[in-house]
Amino acid sequence: MNAPLLKLSAVETRIGAYHILHGVDLDVPRGQLTMLLGRNGAGKTTTLRTIMGLWRPSAGSVQFDGREIGGLATPEIARLGIAYVPENMGIFADLSVRDNMVLAARGARRAEDIDAQRLDWIFSLFPAMKTFWLHPAGKLSGGQKQMLAVSRAIVEPRKLILIDEPSKGLAPAIVANMIAAFRELKQTDTTILLVEQNFNFARELGDTVAVMDDGRIVHRGAMAELAEDQALQTRLLGLSLAAHQ
């Protein structure tokens, strides 16, 4: 039970001529929210995409729940119980919010098939989803699109959720809304790997933290430790928490 749900060992990823991941070792503990931090270009998004199978690792192993998923196709990986919320959110703009959710709910043929309790819970986290249920998703605001993207990831229970920069470009009030929603999500014992650049967001939610730089993990440990240690923050992330509100 203490084995990490997701384990990356010496993972390298190349995209064309570019060598992005230079040997990533990452453990994502079960039931916790792990933050993946780092500056732009560190390789965070690439890590998520590699886990999801959108890019093949050229070396190393990716193990999910004890099983090697390194060479599998993306749909297979998703079916093992991993949900992915990409940086660009990936919502289908021409489809309604409802249709987006129906698609995300693999077990549902129509909207009525979605678990009503689950849907109620999602509506309580993100009321906008209910308000705009029949609207084309493309007409939503940036924050609402992000909420939709997260809603899609949780419309059915998943073992692991990968989220890429959910707070990017969002107004502080919306970010606060997001943090509250994620707190509730954490209580459902879902494992989450969340990439962020907003350290405040990270500090509020993270249990474990890993910091990336130049395609490698340069620090890992408990979030609480990092939050206390200003010198470490400055060294790793070039900032201090007090300054970054």
Added chain:
Amino acid sequence: MSALSMNTTTAPPRAAAIDWAPLLLTPLLALAALPLVGSGSTWFTLTAAGLAMGMIIFIIASGLTLIFGLMDVLNFGHGIFIALGAFVAVSVLGLLPAWTTADSLALNLAAIGLAMLAAMASAGAAGWLFERLLVRRVYGLHLMQILITMGGMVVGEEVIKMVWGPQMIALEVPAALRGALLFGDAAIEKYRLLAVAVGLAVFIALLLVLNRTKLGLLIRAGVQDKEMVESLGYRIHRLFVGVFVAGSALAGLGGVMWGLYQQGVVPQMGARVNVLIFIVIIIGGLGSTTGCFVGAMLVGLLANYTGFLAPKLALFSNILLMAMVLLWRPQGLYPVTSR
């Protein structure tokens, strides 16, 4: 179900307003032709013929536009499925002379129905082969797609010539469907009514599948963002193959209708219709079923009007139509994808 049954009256105006303008083009064209044609009854006949032809073209083109919209594959060899369907129909109808010569509408329709099924099955199978052998390797490479699918069409045409011979084979409309219904001076051929019926059925079926089923959702989502659909756990490649086969089967169905319309089939018929199909899907917007429908109606009507008024300009008139539509909307009437 509590969440869903709650009313949303506080919500601002609903889903996007329907884009009406292009839908008006067809009646506009028909009306514009009336003074030029002069006689009301002739106009009526021509319009009916044009709509029937348009329906058949729609059946053929609908598959191609769907394939392009979803898979970003342009099959320059689409014509081969048309020809194959038509030739298979010839063979099937040839096996049922009792049914086709009988003056019973039911038997005639049954014969045509069987021919259609056979045509769709064989065209679909050919489509599966095409995708497996030719198209699968060249996803995303447009130039290669054009070349390979053309090569496939050349080979396919030769195979048809080997099996059925290179010359034209007559394909007669079954007995009860010959002749025309008269409305005063205007005549509508019975077969054309059948074509309109089949075309409308296909159109409605496509719209229903695309808008009311999860499969349709998958297709529409896949058009926008394939990666995300895969990330949600759907094996989009199987969807591709399915759509390709379905599109080819539709072309086969269209081939049967076209062969009956022309009263004959010839191995090059696919290549000949190809040009019209391309014009239609460009006008409609690559990937849009409704656009394809409107485009097909316009092309069918125009072909018949100019065929009557100025036969030498028939094909040019369609090109002119395409140019004018593109000047108005450079991506076609209902652009679908953001590519």
Added chain:
Amino acid sequence: MIARLLSHDLPRSRPLAVILLLILLGLAFAPFLFPGAKAMNVAAKVLVFIVLAASYDLLLGYTGIVSFAHTMFFGIGAYGVAIASSRLGPTWSALAMGTVAAVLLSLALSFAIGLFSLRVRAIFYAMITLAVASAFQTLASQLSELTGGEDGLNFKLPELLSPAHRLMEEPLLGASLDGRFITYYIVFFCAALLFLALLRIVNSPFGRVLQAIRENDFRAEAIGYRTVVYRTLSNVLAAIFATLAGALLALWLRYNSADTSLSFEIMVDILLIVVIGGMGTLYGAVCGATLFILAQSYLQDLMAAGASAAQGLPWLAALLSPDRWLLWLGVLFVLSVYFFPTGVVGKLRKEQGR
């Protein structure tokens, strides 16, 4: 000196250089080496198709544009000569006027098509050119007063070029020195000049920009090249060369019809030649055209022999029937798109390690 003649675009491969040399010699001395009407016809056709295919390679291989309207310009050139000679009589001035008129028409048409369509996506452009070419073909057979319709136009050439005219009564080294002989060498030298001109164009700065556009038009635009201008120019140039090739064809055949120069089959032939020969090399057009025309003319006889030998196995006989030669070409085409995307020339060059 040869390097300068070839605009420094050398074969870069020993086997390729040998093949090209053989082709050159074969064509240069065809009347002597292969006397007889059929052989001369084949040689002349090879020359014409070399220019035609090379001009298409400029468009497809170097600029990356797929166009199905190329045969239209070919036909315009052929009809220009044919109509002028029929109407104005068999004079040199008629030939000149016909050619010039054809070139001007092609220039205008290709310019118009280029400006209108090159702004849209490549797929659109391909389909639009297909439509335009089909329409043109239909028009050509319908304007029978002008073009001779389905039957085409037969016409005479100036005295010097007519078969009856003889320079010398006795054949020289196997070749009879008549009007056909002279016509052949006119075609040969014109074709050679046109081909060398194309080499010059693709190896000039203009040609390099075309290749840059082919690779990444977005970046080319970003660097500052107006891609529409270059594409249109490439379109126009390719059209003009195709027109001149058409004029040469008509000159040789003393006949032209819609099927001879405008048909879709010819467009497919050009595609096959350029792809199998090797896109973006120009020498590919040379090898491809030679291979193709030879196959078209002689392979069918071979297949007929094979078919009669395979009488016992009807399915084999059906496959080998000379009518099926396009089937094999189609298969070869598909295979070469897969396995030899760089064509014969590319394969030969790669063997040499470039």
